[in-house]
Amino acid sequence: MTAKVLIADKLSPAAVSVFRERGLEAVVKVGMTPDELIEEAKGYDGIAVRSASTITADVIAEAPKLKVVGRAGIGVDNIDVKAATARGIIVMNTPFGNAITTAEHAISMLMALARKIPAADRSTQGGLWEKSKFVGTEIFGKTLGIIGCGNIGAIVASRALGLKMKVIAFDPFLSEERAIDLGVTKVELDQLLKSADFITLHTPLNDKTRNILSREALATCKKGVRIINCARGGLVDELALAEALKNGHVEGAALDVFAKEPAKESPLFGLDNVICTPHLGASTGEAQENVAVQVAEQMSDYLTTGAISNAINFPSVSAEDAPKLKPFIVLAEQLGSFAGQLTERMIKKVRLTYLGDVIELNTDPMTAAALSGVLKPVLSDVNMVSAPALAKNHGIEIEVVRRDQAKRLEREIQLTVVTDEFERSVSGTLGLAGEPRFISVRDIAMDFAVTEHMLFVRNCDEPGLIGALGSLIGDAGLNIATLNLGRQTPGGDAICVAALDAPVSDALLEKVVALPQVLRARRLKF
Numbered sequence: 001m002t003a004k005v006l007i008a009d010k011l012s013p014a015a016v017s018v019f020r021e022r023g024l025e026a027v028v029k030v031g032m033t034p035d036e037l038i039e040e041a042k043g044y045d046g047i048a049v050r051s052a053s054t055i056t057a058d059v060i061a062e063a064p065k066l067k068v069v070g071r072a073g074i075g076v077d078n079i080d081v082k083a084a085t086a087r088g089i090i091v092m093n094t095p096f097g098n099a100i101t102t103a104e105h106a107i108s109m110l111m112a113l114a115r116k117i118p119a120a121d122r123s124t125q126g127g128l129w130e131k132s133k134f135v136g137t138e139i140f141g142k143t144l145g146i147i148g149c150g151n152i153g154a155i156v157a158s159r160a161l162g163l164k165m166k167v168i169a170f171d172p173f174l175s176e177e178r179a180i181d182l183g184v185t186k187v188e189l190d191q192l193l194k195s196a197d198f199i200t201l202h203t204p205l206n207d208k209t210r211n212i213l214s215r216e217a218l219a220t221c222k223k224g225v226r227i228i229n230c231a232r233g234g235l236v237d238e239l240a241l242a243e244a245l246k247n248g249h250v251e252g253a254a255l256d257v258f259a260k261e262p263a264k265e266s267p268l269f270g271l272d273n274v275i276c277t278p279h280l281g282a283s284t285g286e287a288q289e290n291v292a293v294q295v296a297e298q299m300s301d302y303l304t305t306g307a308i309s310n311a312i313n314f315p316s317v318s319a320e321d322a323p324k325l326k327p328f329i330v331l332a333e334q335l336g337s338f339a340g341q342l343t344e345r346m347i348k349k350v351r352l353t354y355l356g357d358v359i360e361l362n363t364d365p366m367t368a369a370a371l372s373g374v375l376k377p378v379l380s381d382v383n384m385v386s387a388p389a390l391a392k393n394h395g396i397e398i399e400v401v402r403r404d405q406a407k408r409l410e411r412e413i414q415l416t417v418v419t420d421e422f423e424r425s426v427s428g429t430l431g432l433a434g435e436p437r438f439i440s441v442r443d444i445a446m447d448f449a450v451t452e453h454m455l456f457v458r459n460c461d462e463p464g465l466i467g468a469l470g471s472l473i474g475d476a477g478l479n480i481a482t483l484n485l486g487r488q489t490p491g492g493d494a495i496c497v498a499a500l501d502a503p504v505s506d507a508l509l510e511k512v513v514a515l516p517q518v519l520r521a522r523r524l525k526f
Helices: 013-021 034-043 057-061 081-086 099-115 117-125 151-162 176-182 189-195 215-220 238-246 285-305 322-342 364-375 387-393 465-475 506-514
Strands: 004-007 025-028 046-049 068-071 090-092 143-147 166-170 198-201 225-229 250-255 274-276 349-356 397-403 411-418 423-430 436-441 444-448 453-460 480-487 493-500 518-525
Touching: 004 013, 004 034, 013 025, 013 285, 034 057, 046 285, 057 081, 068 285, 081 090, 090 285, 099 117, 099 151, 099 198, 099 225, 099 250, 099 274, 099 285, 143 151, 143 189, 151 166, 151 176, 166 176, 166 189, 189 215, 215 238, 238 250, 322 364, 322 411, 322 423, 322 436, 322 518, 349 364, 364 387, 364 397, 364 411, 387 397, 436 493, 444 480, 444 493, 453 465, 465 480, 465 493, 465 506, 506 518
Parallel strands: 004 025, 004 046, 046 068, 068 090, 143 166, 143 198, 198 225, 225 250, 250 274, 349 397
Antiparallel strands: 349 411, 411 423, 423 436, 436 444, 453 493, 453 518, 480 493
């Protein structure tokens, strides 16, 4: 069945072409009210937006087919990522499509601010010739402080260095090696505030960065500093900035973004030393084309091949890797489900050990799948996307180990659940046909594939169990598809795993548990 994508905001027509070329049905319907969007979203596998439409929890709840939401741009403030994650919906953006355009806009604002160009333009076109009023400042040799030196910040740094500015940067994720490569000096925030002649912000808005230029931060800035924000509204305390502009501590400010948009009013409006633009950072023809094509390609890849790129809430999976990963993802989820169904204690830790050539692949999706399997017995609506966050919320520690050499075969995945009382492991690999197979349970060698209905029995290795178990299952009218046995030592702990054609009833399970050799029995469903 052809996947359907709703384009809910104005995108370049190139996006529609990409969707249709990839075999998807694309419907353009812009300008909907929130209620109209909730109703319209019901029949779509994907929704593409810019910043006009808001994908709320209500939209997500009423869209049972929805698999992916794509944002043509960087910020995903208009998408309820938490609600999407809980439903297993991929949220992706296009962090690179408008990077150059946004960086160039920041440099343009910096130049206009330094030379007071907007005010001079208004004055001159008003018939005045106030040459002495608009004395600016050279940027040559001045210090530019960049808060957030990611993709856009790095481009701004490159342009500023070309203009012979000194560049310092504050970014907790910026390594010393990367700073050297960029030609910038990495500093702490307080040092940047005290040293910079110009400050430009290029960081996302979150709890740690909200009002990063607060009243207190602005007070520590070098007197006469000029501030540029082309990143996100809310990074700067606008009221405090207005006061600092009025008292002369801040020489000027140029803002393309505001805490509330559209910005119809602001304490910054009307000040002579302020430049304001209506969120134009990504507004060039090239950028609009780039982000539209990029989001369409990303969404199409996911809906047609399972490839994931630039996702906010899931590891990336390339189109080349997607088919290679699929059987390992299935195996990981089966291992998790097997362990989860057999663990009745509260799980403290899940350890995923990847052995052999499986470590050459992207193991993050496998880990997510395994966690999904572990959690499903107690959280029925969990999925690969939501599982890591849910595990964290439940206080489950995730440990990932990678080893070059497999224990038994060329490749192996081992899943271990850790509780306050014990550790239990189960391992698997891929068979000759690429099918998932279990190769050990509780360190007992086994060899079986899971089926929909199974019976797990832990028993003492004593004569008579197999005959008695087979008789009970046969008397219950069930057919045994496969029967797999394993033991630690003769006469010691042993395991029996039976694949059945129908589920085990409560009555049958009670009879199995009552067998003298049986220590534990559980029915499993996959």
